[in-house]
Amino acid sequence: MRQIAYAAAVASLIGLTTPASALAEDYEVHMLNRGTEGAMVFEPALLELQPGDTVTFLPTNPSHNAESIASMMPEGAEPFRGELNDSVTVTFSEEGLYGIKCAPHYAAGMVVLINVGDGDAVNGEEARSARHPGLARRRMGALFDQLDAE
DSSP: OHHHHHHHHHHHHTTTTOOGGGGOOEEEEEEEEEETTEEEEEESOEEEEOTTEEEEEEOSSSSOOOEEOGGGOOTTOOOOBOOTTOOEEEEEOSOEEEEEEOGGGTTTTOEEEEEESSHHHHHHHHHHTOOOOHHHHHHHHHHHHHHHHO
8 A cells, every 4th residue: 555655656756647627828919000020910920839728819019919710720619709809728638730820910911820739631622712812822821831830
């Protein structure tokens, strides 16, 4: 009995019994009027996550929100819509590629691409064929190019 208790104590000290949620990472994405990539941007605009990681979208400048793009969501993922000028925290539980937009500035190219786990294998074809208005089409294409280069 003593050996079992000792083994359990050692296992918890070295992290063998740590719940998966304790290993999850937290990220911040800023919603900006002007950033390093130009006007109306999220920074960073490309994230690679593991299932269970969370992202907080912060309205660093006013008049922005963050919401999922319906055509860029893996099956089983919950869509979300943050309110204008409010931060929103999202846990990404399902593997896949996610497109995120600022609704008022979507056509101006204010988008984010999030790859969770092996996202391309899950819904890559659907996400890559999603249509976007205006500058969002070019920025999303550049984000896919950046993802492919990594």
